Amino acid sequence: MNFVTTNILVCGIGGQGVMTATEILSEAAIAEGHDVKKTEVAGMSQRGGVVTSHLRFGKKVLSPQIAPGTADVLLGFEAAEALRWSHYLKPGAMALVNDARMVPPVVELGLFKYPDDPIGDMRSRGVKTVSFDAATIAHDLGDLRLGNTVMLGAIADQLPFSADVLLACVVKRFARKGEQVVEMNRKAFAAGRAAAQAATPATA
Amino acid sequence: MAAVMLAPAASRLLMSGNEAVARAVWEAGTKVAAGYPGTPATEMLEQLSTYPDMYTEWSVNEKVSLEVAIGASMMGSRSFSAMKHVGLNVASDALMTLTLTGVEGGLVIAVADDVGMSSSQNEQDSRFWGRFAHVPMLEPADSQEAYDMTRYAYELSEEFQVPVILRLTSRICHVKGLVTVGERIERPAKGFNKNAERWVMVPGHAKRRIPLMLQREQELKRLSDRSPLNMLEPGTDRRVGFITSGPAYMHVREAFPDAPVLKLGLSHPWPLEKVAALAEMADTLVVVEEVEPILETELKAAGFAVHGKDFLPRIGELAPEVVKPAVERLLRKEAAPEPQSALAPPPLFPRPPTLCASCPHMGVYYTLSQLKNLTISGDIGCYTLGAGHPWNSLDSTICMGASMGIALGMDKGRGEQDRNKRIVAVIGDSTFMHMGMQGLLDLTWNRGNVTILLLDNGTVGMTGGQNTPANGRDIHGQGAPRIDFPRLVEALGVKKERIHVLDPYQLPVLFKALRDETKIDDVSVIITDRPCVLIEEFKPFRPYVVEEDKCTGCGNCVEVGCPAIHVTRREKVVKPSGKEVELAFTRIDSVACTGCGLCVQPCAPEAIVHFAPAGSVISIQPA
Numbered sequence: 046m047n048f049v050t051t052n053i054l055v056c057g058i059g060g061q062g063v064m065t066a067t068e069i070l071s072e073a074a075i076a077e078g079h080d081v082k083k084t085e086v087a088g089m090s091q092r093g094g095v096v097t098s099h100l101r102f103g104k105k106v107l108s109p110q111i112a113p114g115t116a117d118v119l120l121g122f123e124a125a126e127a128l129r130w131s132h133y134l135k136p137g138a139m140a141l142v143n144d145a146r147m148v149p150p151v152v153e154l155g156l157f158k159y160p161d162d163p164i165g166d167m168r169s170r171g172v173k174t175v176s177f178d179a180a181t182i183a184h185d186l187g188d189l190r191l192g193n194t195v196m197l198g199a200i201a202d203q204l205p206f207s208a209d210v211l212l213a214c215v216v217k218r219f220a221r222k223g224e225q226v227v228e229m230n231r232k233a234f235a236a237g238r239a240a241a242q243a244a245t246p247a248t249a
Numbered sequence: 250m251a252a253v254m255l256a257p258a259a260s261r262l263l264m265s266g267n268e269a270v271a272r273a274v275w276e277a278g279t280k281v282a283a284g285y286p287g288t289p290a291t292e293m294l295e296q297l298s299t300y301p302d303m304y305t306e307w308s309v310n311e312k313v314s315l316e317v318a319i320g321a322s323m324m325g326s327r328s329f330s331a332m333k334h335v336g337l338n339v340a341s342d343a344l345m346t347l348t349l350t351g352v353e354g355g356l357v358i359a360v361a362d363d364v365g366m367s368s369s370q371n372e373q374d375s376r377f378w379g380r381f382a383h384v385p386m387l388e389p390a391d392s393q394e395a396y397d398m399t400r401y402a403y404e405l406s407e408e409f410q411v412p413v414i415l416r417l418t419s420r421i422c423h424v425k426g427l428v429t430v431g432e433r434i435e436r437p438a439k440g441f442n443k444n445a446e447r448w449v450m451v452p453g454h455a456k457r458r459i460p461l462m463l464q465r466e467q468e469l470k471r472l473s474d475r476s477p478l479n480m481l482e483p484g485t486d487r488r489v490g491f492i493t494s495g496p497a498y499m500h501v502r503e504a505f506p507d508a509p510v511l512k513l514g515l516s517h518p519w520p521l522e523k524v525a526a527l528a529e530m531a532d533t534l535v536v537v538e539e540v541e542p543i544l545e546t547e548l549k550a551a552g553f554a555v556h557g558k559d560f561l562p563r564i565g566e567l568a569p570e571v572v573k574p575a576v577e578r579l580l581r582k583e584a585a586p587e588p589q590s591a592l593a594p595p596p597l598f599p600r601p602p603t604l605c606a607s608c609p610h611m612g613v614y615y616t617l618s619q620l621k622n623l624t625i626s627g628d629i630g631c632y633t634l635g636a637g638h639p640w641n642s643l644d645s646t647i648c649m650g651a652s653m654g655i656a657l658g659m660d661k662g663r664g665e666q667d668r669n670k671r672i673v674a675v676i677g678d679s680t681f682m683h684m685g686m687q688g689l690l691d692l693t694w695n696r697g698n699v700t701i702l703l704l705d706n707g708t709v710g711m712t713g714g715q716n717t718p719a720n721g722r723d724i725h726g727q728g729a730p731r732i733d734f735p736r737l738v739e740a741l742g743v744k745k746e747r748i749h750v751l752d753p754y755q756l757p758v759l760f761k762a763l764r765d766e767t768k769i770d771d772v773s774v775i776i777t778d779r780p781c782v783l784i785e786e787f788k789p790f791r792p793y794v795v796e797e798d799k800c801t802g803c804g805n806c807v808e809v810g811c812p813a814i815h816v817t818r819r820e821k822v823v824k825p826s827g828k829e830v831e832l833a834f835t836r837i838d839s840v841a842c843t844g845c846g847l848c849v850q851p852c853a854p855e856a857i858v859h860f861a862p863a864g865s866v867i868s869i870q871p872a
Binding site for chain 2: 071072083094157158189
């Protein structure tokens with residue numbers, strides 16, 4: 046009963062779309078015929094708290110939680126949150142990180158410090174880190190809400206199936222909203238993918 | 250949601266445990282389902298409200314929700330009640346007598362334990378209720394099992410005329426897995442059979458029901474040994490045999506794929522013969538159960554030599570990486586040191602949950618933080634966050650509705666050292682209607698001296714914005730009678746002149762009302778009336794910005810606690826008095842700001858102004 050599973054950890058803060066992104070990743074894994082388990086703890090996450098979403102897929106998935114040191118890839122929606130969960134990655138595994146800095150009130154009040162360079166800290170911890178600015182990419186495409194699809198584009202080349210499978214699930218999700226919205230999301234997906242590819246050789 | 254509801258039989262869907270339970274409740278032909286929102290149970294009723302051909306409601310509290318289910322069962326209809334672990338404490342009064350009457354239509358109670366406490370005031374093990382109430386308990390380990398066991402729970406309930414508890418945890422409720430669904434079977438109500446000896450639990454009748462209850466438990470014990478839900482998996486590596494249930498089963502299977510495992514689906518009463526069979530096949534028995542050593546204690550009492558909480562943690566969730574090293578140490582007979590993770594988490598600032606931008610509670614807590622000499626009795630809801638930074642304005646939180654009685658007890662129990670304290674209670678609209686009304690009645694009747702802040706945001710905010718009698722909509726969003734708080738609190742004995750309805754965005758008005766009312770030796774109620782920012786009643790206003798050249802770095806706006814306010818730079822200066830202070834110059838994230846104007850009011854240099862006119866480009870600035 047030993048099964049090989051793929052473990053994807055998605056992290057960010059409440060309201061960023063972490064759970065939706067993981068849901069779309071789950072749909073892609075199901076489309077590829079995998080058994081899937083997806084879990085998150087988000088009791089108070091709407092209130093600006095930390096959100097992590099664990100996705101495990103393979104022939105048969107037992108425990109839904111990813112253990113520290115066993116994630117195959119980390120998708121970080123916020124720089125410090127990616128750093129916070131970086132110890133969940135397997136040694137040498139890759140993190141794809143939106144370099145946005147979302148500073149909570151406890152830091153603004155002067156009670157805690159936000160790290161100067163969380164991405165640099167991840168690299169010095171030995172994490173292969175690919176970072177990009179998802180918000181600016183989404184903004185340049187004309188709608189900040191595309192950030193989620195930019196993130197999915199970024200992870201598309203790190204999955205054990207083709208990027209087209211994931212893109213098809215993104216398209217399916219937005220199909221009801223009309224061709225224009227679908228087209229915007231296609232562009233966002235491609236832009237995220239290109240951003241991650243461009244950042245990979247230089248920084249990883 | 251609709252997709253799940255309309256999915257035809259034999260569809261294979263990615264469903265959370267809560268969604269799977271809801272689907273199965275509907276398929277079982279259930280007529281009536283009731284519940285009160287609470288993490289991680291909320292989505293069961295939310296989902297059920299989207300299904301056709303049945304009645305669903307948000308009840309005002311869990312006890313009422315169970316009573317509604319009991320009434321439906323008496324009529325011979327299948328019924329359902331869902332709640333979080335602390336909800337069953339509230340509903341237990343009904344449960345403990347329901348077990349004597351038994352049920353007519355199948356009745357299933359789903360209770361969801363927040364193991365690991367993501368959003369609760371305590372960690373409880375609801376498996377005790379099976380023992381306490383002498384009712385069977387089913388424990389699914391994933392979404393498919395949640396679906397299957399819910400369907401079966403109704404058969405079991407009707408076969409034994411017993412309420413069945415479906416025990417879930419966060420890792421069942423909120424984990425999504427693949428589920429194959431079936432069809433709804435219509436079950437017409439069997440009709441009410443008038444039978445006072447069965448339904449009227451006066452002592453003479455109840456006494457005759459107790460032996461029946463105990464006999465039923467013995468029969469269930471025999472069933473437990475026959476039940477396919479209690480599955481003995483022989484395994485090949487027989488050094489350790491595991492007895493486990495719920496999500497812990499998955500952790501055991503992942504950590505020890507070849508070990509013999511007795512998986513308990515019908516976990517109370519547990520199967521004696523199957524435990525004995527496992528004991529025959531394994532050298533050592535280990536009970537892997539989350540939270541309390543319930544099964545372990547009972548197995549030991551039955552004469553089985555088992556390990557469990559002697560080396561496994563008693564607090565929080567288990568996981569393969571917790572179970573595996575612990576059992577390996579047990580096998581090597583080592584004294585068990587705490588496991589050290591090779592990959593330590595990086596030291597980093599915390600990101601506690603906080604009030605949303607424009608949250609109407611923020612003005613209340615900012616005002617409370619500016620008043621001296623208060624002792625503040627709090628309650629359960631988003632406003633519990635007022636205990637956090639920067640407000641630090643809650644002095645107690647115990648359970649739903651407790652702010653009222655605790656405030657009265659603080660008033661009556663205070664000594665000389667607290668004579669000058671003004672006692673304030675803070676409670677939200679839904680919590681007030683859940684269990685606060687009785688406390689207020691006690692307060693007025695017994696002549697307490699407390700100022701009550703009734704924060705009416707028109708929803709159950711913390712669980713995602715469910716409807717309540719305060720917003721005049723039912724579970725489906727349809728119009729329903731809307732409660733009138735000023736008249737309600739007046740009817741509960743508060744003098745009319747001591748009742749104020751205020752806009753919590755108007756800080757000076759709020760400040761004055763609080764200062765004045767806390768000085769008066771009587772019960773006062775200050776009702777705030779702005780909607781939660783997460784519900785449709787909330788209409789955002791024009792966002793604000795900080796004019797950089799006018800900002801003097803006083804930091805007053807930061808003290809409001811709004812997550813849309815960010816510090817751009819800090820500067821240390823020496824005041825004419827010689828005192829060194831740190832200035833904090835700020836900006837407002839105009840994407841997050843919804844223009845409530847709370848930060849405008851304390852801004853000394855009037856540097857906070859409305860954002861540039863419409864049509865200008867919004868740019869996203871990094872912090």
